[in-house]
Amino acid sequence: MDTSKSEEKLLEHNKEDAAEDVANGHLSEPPQAKILKRQEKNGPQTIDLSLSNCYTSEEYALQLQKQWFSEQSKDYKDETTGVELYTNPFQICLLPNMLNNTDSCKLLVDEMVKKVHWSRKQMDLYEFYQSTDLSNMIECKFLANFLQMLRRSVRPWLEKLTNLKLDYVSASCSMYTCGDYLLVHDDLLKDRQIAFIYYLSPWEENELWNQEQGGCLEIFASDDKCLPRFPVQRKISPKNNQFAFFKVGSKSFHQVGEVTTFDYPRLTINGWFHGASNEDLIADAIRPFAKLQFKPPISVNPQSSVDLLLNEVYLKPTTKRSIQKRIEDNSEICLYEFFRREIFEEALKELLNDDKLKWSRQGPANVQNFEVLDLKTATKTLTQIIELFSNTEMFSLLRDYTDLDLSGPNAANPQFTLEIQRWSHGDYTVLGDGAICEDNTLDLIYYLNASEGAAIITYLSPDTEQAGTGQGLKQTGGGDDVSDTDSLEGEGFDDDDESVLLTITPVDNALNIVYRCEGTTKFTKYVSRNTPLENGPVFVISCSYKE
Numbered sequence: 001m002d003t004s005k006s007e008e009k010l011l012e013h014n015k016e017d018a019a020e021d022v023a024n025g026h027l028s029e030p031p032q033a034k035i036l037k038r039q040e041k042n043g044p045q046t047i048d049l050s051l052s053n054c055y056t057s058e059e060y061a062l063q064l065q066k067q068w069f070s071e072q073s074k075d076y077k078d079e080t081t082g083v084e085l086y087t088n089p090f091q092i093c094l095l096p097n098m099l100n101n102t103d104s105c106k107l108l109v110d111e112m113v114k115k116v117h118w119s120r121k122q123m124d125l126y127e128f129y130q131s132t133d134l135s136n137m138i139e140c141k142f143l144a145n146f147l148q149m150l151r152r153s154v155r156p157w158l159e160k161l162t163n164l165k166l167d168y169v170s171a172s173c174s175m176y177t178c179g180d181y182l183l184v185h186d187d188l189l190k191d192r193q194i195a196f197i198y199y200l201s202p203w204e205e206n207e208l209w210n211q212e213q214g215g216c217l218e219i220f221a222s223d224d225k226c227l228p229r230f231p232v233q234r235k236i237s238p239k240n241n242q243f244a245f246f247k248v249g250s251k252s253f254h255q256v257g258e259v260t261t262f263d264y265p266r267l268t269i270n271g272w273f274h275g276a277s278n279e280d281l282i283a284d285a286i287r288p289f290a291k292l293q294f295k296p297p298i299s300v301n302p303q304s305s306v307d308l309l310l311n312e313v314y315l316k317p318t319t320k321r322s323i324q325k326r327i328e329d330n331s332e333i334c335l336y337e338f339f340r341r342e343i344f345e346e347a348l349k350e351l352l353n354d355d356k357l358k359w360s361r362q363g364p365a366n367v368q369n370f371e372v373l374d375l376k377t378a379t380k381t382l383t384q385i386i387e388l389f390s391n392t393e394m395f396s397l398l399r400d401y402t403d404l405d406l407s408g409p410n411a412a413n414p415q416f417t418l419e420i421q422r423w424s425h426g427d428y429t430v431l432g433d434g435a436i437c438e439d440n441t442l443d444l445i446y447y448l449n450a451s452e453g454a455a456i457i458t459y460l461s462p463d464t465e466q467a468g469t470g471q472g473l474k475q476t477g478g479g480d481d482v483s484d485t486d487s488l489e490g491e492g493f494d495d496d497d498e499s500v501l502l503t504i505t506p507v508d509n510a511l512n513i514v515y516r517c518e519g520t521t522k523f524t525k526y527v528s529r530n531t532p533l534e535n536g537p538v539f540v541i542s543c544s545y546k547e
């Protein structure tokens, strides 16, 4: 975003105001009468956005600056003002009662509710509502005034406090309703220097949120490679009229915990103060994406596990031909009742009840959060299933289904990878370099204990140019949807967004087969606490095959 442009826009907006005044003949009236008349028509027209006294005091600014640069590792709290400065895991400052007049919080919320156009932001990393940048809000005078206040009062105050040069501010309104969240990220992008969040919750008895309502700003510590670590180290509850800020850096990992109350929306005005480029920090940041280990198939002789385990309909030549036709046309198919019923039921029983199974949580927190089974601990039926997906018989069946060279004389170096995953509330994967497919790959996704809304997999083509040629799931057109908000790490998408290639809905005992082209990517959507999981977690057997 360009400051001079947004300043210009705001000036234009003021000019329009003046023109409207002349047109309405208001200029001949005393200002007070003008204000009252407008109040009748459109509600109050002025807002008091003056900062509380402590934040305008030179003396207090110096005191806080001393704390900001202090080497002390102890948190700081000023008992008179309530100002807090946390040092661990990174510096975060909380300014309670930022505005002098709390009625202004009500006016801001009123404008957000009545006038702001919200767009739904949905991606791997988040789900919430966002407005456009405050500099584009012609019809929202109070929010435009708030932006002016950030520019004229907060920006110089922060510059003094932090010694950072802050050139401009970008800000928008965010609204999180029940089930909304923003997963772990560091805000490190372009020239963002300071991240800020101004919390609005002007409802009597709910000015400070309690932990059961969710929606905390959650802070992560990171390891020596600058990767965020579970569990959350610090939670900051939304609090009316509180301004929180921190310096954006390689360790500034944070998230917004899922909102779990239906009673109130979580409302904020948030954004960044921009200055010097973060280029160097971004270049140094490691983006760890554990590559799956591909292995050659295991030879079996005699070949019998397919007959023993699979629904016989999927072994008939006519079915095989239909499957092949469907995959050729659509690059995907869902085979319902894939295993014999008793095999499915036995495997599910083992997954749910066998305490010999060892599960381990996958991180880092900015990439993924779910559990995988240590395959060495697998019990009877699970072992049979694992062996089936790993053996030459399955490779041969998949060749029949897809015509890929996974078996037979033309198969050069067929390989596979297999993982058994366990999905519970709060689990997710996000898009990233490692999720991008390097070769054309055949994915198998098989669900047990499926529940609507848990472990939904979305395939995307993030970059049209990168999508390979030939057959397979790939994007055909390019939608260039440019957002005017300094948004999160990526663009959101709607249901009709062209970048979404396929969404897999979990169904028990259904095998999804997806042939994906090089360049496509996928993520497993965050499992919201609204998702019913009373029958326990969802299990996914996830395999990939390459020619």
Ligand SMILES: O=C(O)CCC(=O)C(=O)O
Residues within 6 Å of the ligand: 174, 182, 187, 197, 216, 217, 254, 255, 256, 268, 270, 488
């Ligand atoms: O709303 C919050 O508490 C944090 C928001 C945030 O991290 C962001 O928008 O990047």
Ligand SMILES: [Fe+2]
Residues within 6 Å of the ligand: 185, 186, 187, 195, 254
């Ligand atoms: Fe953030």
